[in-house]
Amino acid sequence: MELGQRLKEERESRSFSIEEISEQTKIQKRYLIAIEEHDWSKIPGNFYVRAFIREYAEAVGLNGEELIDEYANDLPSGDDRSYEYMTPSRKNSKASRTGNKIFAFLPKLLVFLLVIGIGFAIWYSVVNFIQPAMSGNGEEDTQEIISAPEQEEEEDDEATDEDEDNGASEEEENENEEEVEEINPSLVVQDVNEDGTPRTVYELIDADSFELTLDTTDETYLEVTTIENGGEPNQPFTGMFSTSDAPLEIELEGESFEVELNIGLASNFDIEVNGIELEYELDPDENVHQRVIIEWENEMEED
Structure with a gap:
């Protein structure tokens, strides 16, 4: 049969x-x-x-x-699918849009710098040529009377500048302290195995929670397996994953987790962990079917 x-x-x-x-x-x-x-x-x-x-x-x-x-x-063996319908990488699209915005902004920037240059030239001419020529016929006493308030104003300006500098220094020190205290989560590659079905192991570090977002631009087979604190595995999703299911968000809280993704069409499948876009260590266009394992241990609570 x-x-x-x-x-x-x-x-x-x-x-x-x-x-x-x-x-x-x-x-x-x-x-x-x-x-x-x-x-x-x-x-x-x-x-x-x-x-x-x-x-x-x-x-x-x-x-x-x-x-x-x-x-x-x-049954047929191997994977002879050509994937002619694959869409361009969204990263390239984003980079292209960013480049177009920069080139579109350049003419406006050049005009703005040109206006500033003309204004500076006019101001420099007035201060160094026109104003001295107009005031040259005045009396010396008048110049002395005018210079005294100007000197007081300069001293006041210097005192104000020192206060501003001291305030700015304190603000910079506070910002530096805040930057030292701030810790951003990141993904680190722990292991890559290309035998059989390609597999990559990542570790999420410097994070006090685990938030997983899965998205796709095509239909793909997907298995999601989670293991909490070394316990029994759980499968929140298994089957065909399409745009109608996306985005799939999984939020985990505990001491440690391991998440394994069995992805049938990695080239059009996106993974975000705590807002960080996962970069495939193995080229998803060449390794269409691959497994991705993400490990996380909540070390933030121990600190």
């Missing part, structure tokens, strides 16, 4: 319709029908053949891994 026929008979024995299986697994009906008809050409990639079969089997009460092993010779 073929794999697809076995799944179909198991579904019908449980009185499940294709629509019910599609709603439960979030797999499109046309892919489920292709599995039942043993037609792998209608499924977008060989990796998804196994992922869809695993989800289908679990939905009708069968062990997906055992079923895949049993029919391994009937």
